[in-house]
Amino acid sequence: MYPPRSGNRQGKRQHSRRRRRRVWAWVNVALLLMITAALAYSFMDDKDPQGSAAPPAALVTSPSPEADATAAVPTEAVPTAAETGTEATATAEPAPEETPEASPVPAATTEASATPAPSPTDQATHTDAPQATTGSSSGLVAGLPENTSGGTVKLSFAGDIIFSGKAGALLEQKGYDYSYSALDGMFKKDDLTVVNLETPITTRGVGAKNKQFVFKGPPKALDALKAAGVDAVNLANNHTLDQGEEGLLDTLKHLGERGIPHVGAGRNSQEAYSAQYFERNGIKIALLGFTRVMPVIEWKAEAGKPGLASVYDSAEALKAIAAAKQKADVVVVVVHWGRERMEQYDKTQQALGHSFIDAGADLVMGGHPHVLQGIEPYKGKWIAYSTGNFIFTRGSIPATWETAVFQAECSKQGQCALKLKPMDAELAQPVPMNEADGQLLLHRIQSISSGLIKVRNDGTVTQAVK
Numbered sequence: 001m002y003p004p005r006s007g008n009r010q011g012k013r014q015h016s017r018r019r020r021r022r023v024w025a026w027v028n029v030a031l032l033l034m035i036t037a038a039l040a041y042s043f044m045d046d047k048d049p050q051g052s053a054a055p056p057a058a059l060v061t062s063p064s065p066e067a068d069a070t071a072a073v074p075t076e077a078v079p080t081a082a083e084t085g086t087e088a089t090a091t092a093e094p095a096p097e098e099t100p101e102a103s104p105v106p107a108a109t110t111e112a113s114a115t116p117a118p119s120p121t122d123q124a125t126h127t128d129a130p131q132a133t134t135g136s137s138s139g140l141v142a143g144l145p146e147n148t149s150g151g152t153v154k155l156s157f158a159g160d161i162i163f164s165g166k167a168g169a170l171l172e173q174k175g176y177d178y179s180y181s182a183l184d185g186m187f188k189k190d191d192l193t194v195v196n197l198e199t200p201i202t203t204r205g206v207g208a209k210n211k212q213f214v215f216k217g218p219p220k221a222l223d224a225l226k227a228a229g230v231d232a233v234n235l236a237n238n239h240t241l242d243q244g245e246e247g248l249l250d251t252l253k254h255l256g257e258r259g260i261p262h263v264g265a266g267r268n269s270q271e272a273y274s275a276q277y278f279e280r281n282g283i284k285i286a287l288l289g290f291t292r293v294m295p296v297i298e299w300k301a302e303a304g305k306p307g308l309a310s311v312y313d314s315a316e317a318l319k320a321i322a323a324a325k326q327k328a329d330v331v332v333v334v335v336h337w338g339r340e341r342m343e344q345y346d347k348t349q350q351a352l353g354h355s356f357i358d359a360g361a362d363l364v365m366g367g368h369p370h371v372l373q374g375i376e377p378y379k380g381k382w383i384a385y386s387t388g389n390f391i392f393t394r395g396s397i398p399a400t401w402e403t404a405v406f407q408a409e410c411s412k413q414g415q416c417a418l419k420l421k422p423m424d425a426e427l428a429q430p431v432p433m434n435e436a437d438g439q440l441l442l443h444r445i446q447s448i449s450s451g452l453i454k455v456r457n458d459g460t461v462t463q464a465v466k
Helices: 005-045 165-174 176-180 221-227 244-257 269-273 315-325 347-359 435-447
Strands: 152-161 192-197 232-234 276-280 283-291 330-336 363-367 375-378 381-384 389-391 402-411 416-426 429-432 453-455 460-463
Touching: 152 283, 152 330, 152 363, 165 176, 176 221, 176 429, 192 283, 192 330, 269 315, 283 315, 283 402, 315 330, 315 347, 330 347, 347 363, 347 375, 347 381, 363 402, 375 453, 381 416, 389 416, 389 429, 402 435, 416 435, 435 453
Parallel strands: 152 192, 152 389, 192 232, 283 330, 330 363, 363 381
Antiparallel strands: 152 402, 276 283, 375 381, 402 416, 416 429, 416 460, 453 460
């Protein structure tokens, strides 16, 4: 006897339902696997590139914003000056559209583990947008009070300076004073001017191996630098040892012969981490320089070894800041950090900048990104995250053409007002911006500062107190 047709239909429906349930179960499993994979990828991708170890004994390639839109990016080491027959040359100029470089973390450090404040390398491990702070927790507002006792000093800070590549070639033709000819003696009208010297000054040296961009500048370039009113230079950056220890020692010698103080590098760690002191209008100023951008750990200064003042481990730097605060009225830190061609400062920069102020700094001036970055008030002090280029080549990214001179007026109590002078970074020559472009730049600086500041039409920076 055959089963009734209704029974057959019911069996088919049950079979169909079971099949659909199995299909949906597999679909759900597949979706869960895809979601899990996406989350895992996102987690790994958020890790700070600055936290990844670089090869311990080999230089890594270091993109430079010295740029030509059509230039090829070489993979081999660049010829040294001996090979090219020129004293002030740079390596091939990369396309500026190249991915911005993150500061590499050398594989190991030998710095002391004790710090006056927690090391920023432990505090910040990724480069997403920083936490907005107003410093209101301290009850202090950044700036200079109206009734300031004891007088003030006026300080000027400008960005990166090189005497290589296209900039060096032009200056050889026009003379090295050409770079300062549009400034109307600006640096002679203040009490202290500081720039970041990103070119080793030497006629000797051996170009760093396996480093993509190797700079070298002639000693005569320093004569025009001093004559323009530059009082001190920061050497804590990722090009100071482009010509090895020999090039660094020559740089120190040529600066010393011209009476130009330096910070951030030295014949040993004590010199590299030491402050330079300046007495102006009865106010004592301490200047220090540090870098968080080095190709390899071997560039760090040690007890008997020339090199740079590194803040991959910030312990030694924080001790130096605290010691300087015991001797000076105003402590200024110049620091090389961040990512090239990125207008937004990151959490690593922010944590490090905060730790400098916590240790005793009154003003922090940053560099390396080759573009201007935002400004942050913190506990009544200013952190300017990037001063951009100053005397440099001119590539195809408009943001690298815009810069500013950062002018601070500071009291004996360590309180500082801040003002910006917008500039066009022409080839090897900074030129004051016209009024319209200058206003646009000031508005842009305000917009990339996370709503923490207001910039007036005259360039004066004020804290946006909420």
